Amino acid sequence: MxxxxxxxxxxxxxxxxxxxxxxxxxxxxxxxxxxxxxxxxxxxxxxxxxxxxxxxxxxxxxxxxxxxxxxxxxxxxxxxxxxxxxxxxxxxxxxxxxxxxxxxxxxSVYPVGSRLVVSDHAWVDGGAVPRDQVMYVGTDSRWLARATVRRPVAASLDLCCGSGIHALLAASHAGTATAVDINARAVACTAFNARALRLANLEALQGDLYAPVGDRRFGLITANPPFVPAPAQEVDYRDGGPSGEDVQRRIVEGLPRHLAPGGLAQIVTELGEREGEPLEDRLRLWLGGAPMDVHILRLRVHPAQVYAIGHAVGDDNAAFLASVGRWHANLQAQGYDRVVSVLLAFQWSDDPWTRVDEAVAPSRDAGAEVEALFSAERLARDPSLRDRLQRGRVVLAGPVALLEARALGMRVPPTTQARLAAQAMPVEHILAPLERDLLERLDPGASVADLLAAAASAGIPAQAVMDALVALVHKGLARPA
Ligand SMILES: C[S@@+](CC[C@H](N)C(=O)[O-])C[C@H]1O[C@@H](n2cnc3c(N)ncnc32)[C@H](O)[C@@H]1O
Incomplete structure (x- = not known):
């Protein structure tokens, strides 16, 4: 039906x-x-x-x-x-x-915030998922929708639009919202939704990634591509070839040609991870040397075995176990020890940086939190930051939650994890002992001269204090007042 x-x-x-x-x-x-x-x-x-x-x-x-x-x-x-x-x-x-x-x-009608998105049912009766099935609004769809930075842009582009969820949301802060999918049913679904929501500034185009948009550039590019490293192409909206990278690699490769100056590209995906090969190296390779900031928010890590079991299917035990074997063998052939769910962000930059944060998956709108991480990165890189700090006061960036772990019976210092409280997408930071001590003194704020004087009397060098304060600014936990 x-x-x-x-x-x-x-x-x-x-x-x-x-x-x-x-x-x-x-x-x-x-x-x-x-x-x-x-x-x-x-x-x-x-x-x-x-x-x-x-x-x-x-x-x-x-x-x-x-x-x-x-x-x-x-x-x-x-x-x-x-x-x-x-x-x-x-x-x-x-x-x-x-x-x-x-x-x-x-x-189904999927509520996304206060928007409604119509798409195919999430639970398909009987055997295989039809090839032209339009993806339901899934966990990854919601993560990207929540993490998208909602600032006004002249034009947005949603690649691999499926139901159109990201284009439908972008249409409220973009002059025009363009949505592209290779599946004609997905394009029709997006257009159906645009009409049902009376969004006149949304165009839905059929084609392979950037092909339908020529050389146009966009202030916001979103994508939730098929990313699953699959032993066989079974679900077209899900499977990204044996490596999982067939589509997502081409999206990143195309960013330098399509991201407008000052624009932001945000992608939700999974990446297979190999021991000793940081994900950022792969992303930089795909960018082909384009000067862009790269932000990786690591949301979940799936060990290869767990991933294989989670994706295996079979009508009986023997068939299921054979499927587990095929999925695991494919991950091994790719050299993947684990698969990581990530939110990626890219922007043009005069001084490109790469930042990796460990975050809890967003539970509600978190675009402002993504922007705050970028601001923290920029601030920490500002050559005048140390001067500003030295002459003034430092405050907490917001209420901070601390979690301390002690290993009993071992001669190791306690580990402290910190996160800003009441966040939709809390980012976890490991604190060095000095950072932790300083953080405790920053509520309601402290003059850096006083912090330096107190540290000097305890024999702590000024350089170490300044480094720790800059680290707290970089983590987004503190800022100059
Ligand atoms: C994981 S679904 C995402 C759907 C939707 N954006 C969401 O977040 O719920 C991936 C979509 O990518 C589309 N797709 C796959 N290969 C593509 C390509 N080469 N060009 C454009 N779209 C493609 C599929 O048809 C599918 O709709």
Missing amino acids: TFTFDPESADCSGALARLGAIGFTEAAVAERLGLEDLNDLQWKAAPIYRQARLAERDPLASAIDLFVLQGALEARELGRLFDPEAQGALVRAGLLARAGAQVRARA
């Missing part, structure tokens, strides 16, 4: 507006299902959600059942959710289909 995304079909904007009016937002749906994050939704728990969270059939419960859990509604319940006009539009567009006395949705 696949859905034909037809941007020219009946206008579903009224029905989507009704979903907005009943509070069908990402936060409300997660809360109703008892989830901290909608990314924690599990298909296999659908009967439990229904029983425990959706027993009271108000319109929000009906919408969640129909459009999130792929359930069926009786006509009377549907009538409480949509008026006849909205129902008619959904049926004429083919999004709703009658099955006996019940109605089912042929595609």
Whole structure:
């Protein structure tokens, strides 16, 4: 029962507006299902959600059942959710289909923040995923949506757009939002969504990566490419060839030709990691020497064995184990010890830097936090920083949470981890003992002259104090007042 995304079909904007009016937002749906994050939704728990969270059939419960859990509604319940006009539009567009006395949705409606995105169902009945399946709004889709820096740009480009999620979001802060996908159904899905959301500044184009946009440059480029290092190409929206790099490498290679001066490219992906080969070396190679800052946010590390088991499929035990073997053998052939989920950012630079941060995956909008990391990097590199610090005061960049680990029975100093508190995407920093001591003195702020004097009386050289303060600024934990 696949859905034909037809941007020219009946206008579903009224029905989507009704979903907005009943509070069908990402936060409300997660809360109703008892989830901290909608990314924690599990298909296999659908009967439990229904029983425990959706027993009271108000319109929000009906919408969640129909459009999130792929359930069926009786006509009377549907009538409480949509008026006849909205129902008619959904049926004429083919999004709703009658099955006996019940109605089912042929595609899902994914709440992303307060936007709604229609795409194919996340859970496909039966065997293989159809080749032209449009990707559901997945964990990686939400991570990129949340981490995208939302500043006004003249033009944005979303490569590998799928449902169009990133272009649909960019359309609210870009003069024009262009979305490209090689899959004609994905292009139609994006156009369908743009129409249903009444976004007139979005163009959806079919083609291979940058091919449909010629030499145009963009102030924001987003991409969630197929990135899985797969032994065989089975799911087109997911698999990036045996290395996982077939598509993502070409996206990075094309950035120097398509990223506008002052622009930002943000990519969510997975990269296979080899011992002794930093990921940044590969990214620099793909950039071909273009002077760009490269920011790598490491979100999750999947050991090769875990990755193989997580991707294996099979109808019975023997088939499943054989599949595990194939996935693992492919990772070994690539030399990958592990696969890392990352958010990458690239921008033009006069003085290119590479920064690697360990972060907790974003739980809500975190674009401002990404920008703050860039500001911290720029500030720490500013040649005048030490002078400014020496003449003034330093304060915490925000409330800081400290986590201290001591190894009992070993003669090693305790390790302190610090992160800014109340962040959507907390970045974890290991602190040197002197950095930790200084950090404790920075609330509500301290004059650097006083810090230096106190350190001198404890026999700590001024140079070490200044280095530690610059390190705290670089980590984004402190800043000059
Ligand atoms: C992982 S899905 C991402 C979908 C969507 N952007 C999201 O974040 O949910 C990858 C998408 O890349 C598209 N794709 C694969 N190869 C491509 C290529 N060479 N050029 C353009 N799109 C491509 C697939 O059709 C699929 O829609």
